Every structure is written in C-alpha cells, then in structure tokens.
Amino acid sequence: MAQCFLLVDADxxxxxxxxxxxxxxxxxxxxxxxxDEALALLAAGGVDCCLVxxxxxxxxxxxxxxxxxxxxxxxxxxxxxxxxxxxxxxxxATALPKPFRAAELADAGRAAQ
Numbered sequence: 001m002a003q004c005f006l007l008v009d010a011d012x013x014x015x016x017x018x019x020x021x022x023x024x025x026x027x028x029x030x031x032x033x034x035x036d037e038a039l040a041l042l043a044a045g046g047v048d049c050c051l052v053x054x055x056x057x058x059x060x061x062x063x064x065x066x067x068x069x070x071x072x073x074x075x076x077x078x079x080x081x082x083x084x085x086x087x088x089x090x091x092x093a094t095a096l097p098k099p100f101r102a103a104e105l106a107d108a109g110r111a112a113q
Contacts (some may be wrong), residue, residue: 001028001074001110002027002028002060003027003028003048003049003106003109003110004018004027004028004029004030004046004047004048004049004065005022005027005029005030005047005048005049005050005051005105006029006030006031006032006038006041006042006047006049006051006071006105007029007030007031007032007051008031008032008033008034008035008038008049008050008051008052008053008059008062009033009051009052009056009076010033010034010053010056011052011053012033012102013100014032014098015033016031018051018102018105019031020026021065021102022102022105022106025102025103025106027106030047032059034056034058035056035057035058035059035061035062036058037106038050038058038062038065039061039062039065042062042065042066042069042071043064043065043069044078045069047066047069047071047084048071048072049071049072049105049108049109050062050063050066050069050071050072050073050074050077051074051075051096051105052074052075052076052077053072053075053076053077054067054075054076054077054082054083054095055077055079055085056084059075059086060086060089060090063075063086063089063090063093064090066093067076067092067093072094072108072109073090073093073094074093074095074096074105074108074109075087075090075093075094075095076095076096076097076098076100077097077098078097078098079099083095083097091092094108096108
C-alpha cells in the first residue's frame with residue numbers, strides 16, 4: 001500500500017536519492033531541509049511516516065509533531081550515541097542508522113499501519 005513519506009534532512013543528495021527510490025516503489029514523498037517547513041507539512045496532515053535526521057536543529061520538535069499528527073516517526077543519522085539519546089526522548093520513534101536501504105524505511109512506515 002502506498003504511503004506518504006516526509007523526509008527531513010539537510011543533505012540534499014540523501015533526500016533526493018531516497019525520495020526517488022520511494023517514488024519508484026509507488027509512494028508519495030515530500031522533502032524539506034529544516035524543521036520549520038517540516039512542522040508546516042505535518043500540520044497540514046496526510047503524512048504517514050516522517051524521517052528526521054536526529055542531528056539537525058529542531059529534530060526533537062519535528063519528531064514530537066510527527067507523533068502528535070499520527071505519522072510514524074523515524075529518526076536517522078550516522079552516530080549511534082545521538083540516536084540512542086534521541087530514542088530516550090522519543091520512545092515512539094524508530095531508529096534507522098545511516099546508511100540504510102529505502103526498503104528498510106518503507107518497512108518502518110508500514111509498521112505504523
């Protein structure tokens with residue numbers, strides 16, 4: 001079943017490559033660079049899964065907003081210690097360390113359904 005993914009990451013190449021892979025799998029994808037845009041998209045509704053770089057400014061607010069909006073929160077990043085700290089603050093969020101495959105994110109999104 002197709003889902004709507006919100007990808008929030010400052011790394012343009014990462015965002016765009018992941019967006020292409022998810023779209024090829026039949027999903028809808030929104031991408032944004034920072035927390036302000038992500039918060040607006042979450043407030044508008046329709047997001048099933050929100051992937052957030054746990055290292056970016058405002059990540060905590062985006063993860064909390066995703067949870068409140070009913071979107072499956074998924075956090076990512078290359079540093080395990082930062083992901084572990086974020087997981088303690090956001091127990092509803094799934095940690096998906098970089099690098100990962102697009103299929104792993106799709107599976108995390110499906111877990112919310």
